Amino acid sequence: MESPTAAQGAARVDSWTWAVRMFKTRSSATAACRAGHVRVNGDRAKSAQPVRVGDEVRVRSNGFDRILIVSRIVSKRVGAAVAVECFVDKTPPPPPREEVALVPMRDRGAGRPTKRERRDIDKLRATQRGEPDDASWLPDDD
Structure with a gap:
């Protein structure tokens, strides 16, 4: 027997992100939803929020956002080759x-x-800060 959301062509967002291998575990997908790192159509998603074909899912991981368009609903974890077919990556x-x-x-x-090594270090640090490495910018003493 299928769940009511699967019959309607939808799946929980935490289950779907785990199934398409955005997270290693289902509990980490749920924790990401709770922390606000998952958005569906621009809105912060709770873990039980349904995802349908055509929805935009944003997943924040490793310091940057992945933007995914849902193209197929899966509720069980699938292989990497099948997982790639379940979304369009717009990142x-x-x-x-x-x-x-x-x-x-x-x-x-x-x-x-x-003294020579210290001058070389100071010169390197000055170029990293964007400062000139010589005293040519000082006014003349006339």
């Missing part, structure tokens, strides 16, 4: 990451940096 590509120059690490026990 925009992530913005490009900025390259950050790493501060060179000193060997442990190497002591304090020499």
Whole structure:
């Protein structure tokens, strides 16, 4: 016997997000709904909210939103190949990451940096803050 929501072509949002492998466990899907990390058609979703074909589901995970359009209702967990067919991923590509120059690490026990090393470190930090690396910006003493 099917549940009433499955007969109407709907499933619980926590069950559907777990079934299409957005979450590893059903309880983590429920916890995400409770925390407000799941939205259906722009509204915050409770875990028992029904999801139908054509609904937009936003899932916040790992610091960014995944935007999914429901194309098929499943209530039991399916394989990865089938799960991909159950939604259309409308997530925009992530913005490009900025390259950050790493501060060179000193060997442990190497002591304090020499004067030359300290100047190099100061120069590197100044360029990261966007400051000029020389004194050309100072006014002349006329």
